[in-house]
Amino acid sequence: MAEILVLVDHVDGAVRKTTLELLTLARRAGEPAAVFLGTGFDAARDTLGEYGAAKVYVVEAPELEQYLVVPKAEALAQIAQSSGAAGVLLTSSPEGKEIAARLAVKLGSGVITDAIDITVVASEIVTTQSVFAGGYTVTAQVTRGTPVITVKPNAVTPEATGGSVGAEEKVAVAFSDAATKARIVDRKPRAATGRPELTEASIVVSGGRGTGGDFAPVEALADALGAAVGASRAAVDSGWYPHAYQVGQTGKTVSPQLYLACGISGAIQHRAGMQTSKTIVVVNKDPEAPIFAMADFGVVGDLHTVLPQATAEIQKRKG
Amino acid sequence: MGAAPASRNPPGLGGRNPAMKIVTLVKHVPDATADRTFNAADNTTDRAGVDGLLSELDEYAVEEALKIAEAGDGVEIVALTMGPDGADAALKKALQMGADSGVHVVDDALHGSDALATAQVLAAAIAKVGDVDLVLTGMASTDGSMSVVPAMLAEHLGLAHVGFVGELTVSGATVTARRDGDVASETIEADLPAVVSVTDQINEPRYPSFKGIMAAKKKPVETWTLADLGVDAGAVGLDAAFSVVREVTKRPERTAGTVVTDEGDGGVKLAEFLAAQKFI
Numbered sequence: 001m002a003e004i005l006v007l008v009d010h011v012d013g014a015v016r017k018t019t020l021e022l023l024t025l026a027r028r029a030g031e032p033a034a035v036f037l038g039t040g041f042d043a044a045r046d047t048l049g050e051y052g053a054a055k056v057y058v059v060e061a062p063e064l065e066q067y068l069v070v071p072k073a074e075a076l077a078q079i080a081q082s083s084g085a086a087g088v089l090l091t092s093s094p095e096g097k098e099i100a101a102r103l104a105v106k107l108g109s110g111v112i113t114d115a116i117d118i119t120v121v122a123s124e125i126v127t128t129q130s131v132f133a134g135g136y137t138v139t140a141q142v143t144r145g146t147p148v149i150t151v152k153p154n155a156v157t158p159e160a161t162g163g164s165v166g167a168e169e170k171v172a173v174a175f176s177d178a179a180t181k182a183r184i185v186d187r188k189p190r191a192a193t194g195r196p197e198l199t200e201a202s203i204v205v206s207g208g209r210g211t212g213g214d215f216a217p218v219e220a221l222a223d224a225l226g227a228a229v230g231a232s233r234a235a236v237d238s239g240w241y242p243h244a245y246q247v248g249q250t251g252k253t254v255s256p257q258l259y260l261a262c263g264i265s266g267a268i269q270h271r272a273g274m275q276t277s278k279t280i281v282v283v284n285k286d287p288e289a290p291i292f293a294m295a296d297f298g299v300v301g302d303l304h305t306v307l308p309q310a311t312a313e314i315q316k317r318k319g
Numbered sequence: 320m321g322a323a324p325a326s327r328n329p330p331g332l333g334g335r336n337p338a339m340k341i342v343t344l345v346k347h348v349p350d351a352t353a354d355r356t357f358n359a360a361d362n363t364t365d366r367a368g369v370d371g372l373l374s375e376l377d378e379y380a381v382e383e384a385l386k387i388a389e390a391g392d393g394v395e396i397v398a399l400t401m402g403p404d405g406a407d408a409a410l411k412k413a414l415q416m417g418a419d420s421g422v423h424v425v426d427d428a429l430h431g432s433d434a435l436a437t438a439q440v441l442a443a444a445i446a447k448v449g450d451v452d453l454v455l456t457g458m459a460s461t462d463g464s465m466s467v468v469p470a471m472l473a474e475h476l477g478l479a480h481v482g483f484v485g486e487l488t489v490s491g492a493t494v495t496a497r498r499d500g501d502v503a504s505e506t507i508e509a510d511l512p513a514v515v516s517v518t519d520q521i522n523e524p525r526y527p528s529f530k531g532i533m534a535a536k537k538k539p540v541e542t543w544t545l546a547d548l549g550v551d552a553g554a555v556g557l558d559a560a561f562s563v564v565r566e567v568t569k570r571p572e573r574t575a576g577t578v579v580t581d582e583g584d585g586g587v588k589l590a591e592f593l594a595a596q597k598f599i
Contacts, residue, residue: 011502068479068480068481068507068509069470070479073474093501094466094482094483094500095500097466097467097470098466098467098470098480098482100467101434101467101468101470101471101474102470102471102473102474104435104467104471104561105435105438105471105474105475106474109561110433110435110560110561110562111434111435111467111561111562112562113466113467126565130570135569135570136567136568136569136570137567137568137570138362138564138566138567138568139564139565139566140562140563140564140565141562141563141565142561142562143560143561143562143563144561144562145561178477178478178479181478181479181509181510181513182479182480182481182507182508182509182510182513183507183508183509184505184506184507185495185506185507185508186505186506187503187504187505187506188503188504188505189502189503190500190501190502190503190504197501198501199501203598225593225598225599242499243485243499243518243520244499244500244501249459250376250458250459250518250519257598258593258596258598279596279598280573280576281589281592281593282578283585283589287578287580292575292578293573293575294573295575295576295578296573296576296577297576297577297578297589297592298576298577298578298579299578299579299580299581299585299586299588299589300578300579300580300581300585301580301581301585302581305581305585305586306581306585306586306589307586308586309584309585309586309587309589309590310585310586310587310589310590310593311586312586313586313587313589313590313591314590314593314599317590317594317599318599
């Protein structure tokens, strides 16, 4: 069976959940092989094997950390060519998409971004995407070259195989001059919030204009549910919450099991970022707010009273 | 931009010899607030049946170019678009905001072009503009939203690409950019020429002034075909696409759920719903 390469998304060897989702999907199309770029592979080996990576390609080079994405794209292109892989899967993050874009040009291959599912039809990899703010579902396939596909977080529940890494191959890459044109000169890690990462969370609680700038009830409900916190563009533009937490067209796209929109009217800009959520709950003072049309459950009321009551009730039920 | 190299080549479109030449990519897109759809015959985006406008996210790139021009001497801004007849409306807006000239790449063979072909054509157009120091783009189009064209363009041109930039400074032959990612805030330095895509956090795009609107009518706009760019018509368009849409399905409207009005117990009812759905 041909190899399906999965680019490992990790921080110093701590493998992100999205990678486990990719390994799970890769098994449908072939033999999953992980590509690990950077330092920390020893910490990642067992996890990758457990989720089905029979083989791992490892590239360690200082360029991978010092320069923007091009060294990663060059390393992945080299491995894709030498392994004769039948496909390459990456996470649909800004970096994943940028690597995919350069990889597709290097390989002369088609690229599909933001897949929400992958199936195999007549031995071709077929993707499902949600487009135009979730208004349409599109299935597509790459017709030229090695399919390069980026997949959104939460596309599938990761399933362990209980396996282990059978083969490790250290790969040396000779980087081009183009690889070193954009230098990372400073890097300040974001302060940890203790909450799940927004795009990976299975529950997201978001606040908008209706918070009036007070996100405390939104955060308290999120913490009671073990959820991530999001914000609408109106709230971010007002300076109430950092841009990194913005859900919508110019922020993050999320597709959690449960999305709670609190004090958010539901402009197209916001819907584009959350419409594929499985269950949607709305709290808004305005019964005419368009977001109620999407709600599986809605409360017409002031979030400043409804959310604290819900939080208290949840804590009571959880004992 | 006083530090421009002395060896700079002859003038481009503007007929001057700018110290710095910036190309801003602009895209004419179907209005996202309208009912967007697909052409039934070939599953391409319907660009005729829906009102179009300058992709909102491109306005930030135009604005950033104008700010660089205002801060230095001899900066020339060329707005570049690719699209069918009518797509030059996006150029008009950029010219009204203050860009110096426009280029519209239009060719029937381009219909249905994917991101790879689009990047290839834009790269050829940028090469034809000539002596470009900086290519500025928005973070995504508001229709396709793939965000891959800037990186593909940089790959074709052999240049650095810095994406999702929230703050930009140009000094000599280097750009310095700050971008705020999920796990860290990074400062990037890149050699010019470079491709930079900017977020909606970088500035507040201006509205065209009356003076700007009048001045735009006199600004030069060139129309280029694939032949002008030396791009083979067989390498672009729907038939040459690297991927194919198999099926398009309109998502069923979400069926409206239960909506209750808070009468002092709205929070409890919310918690009951979550419990019934096994979220708690």
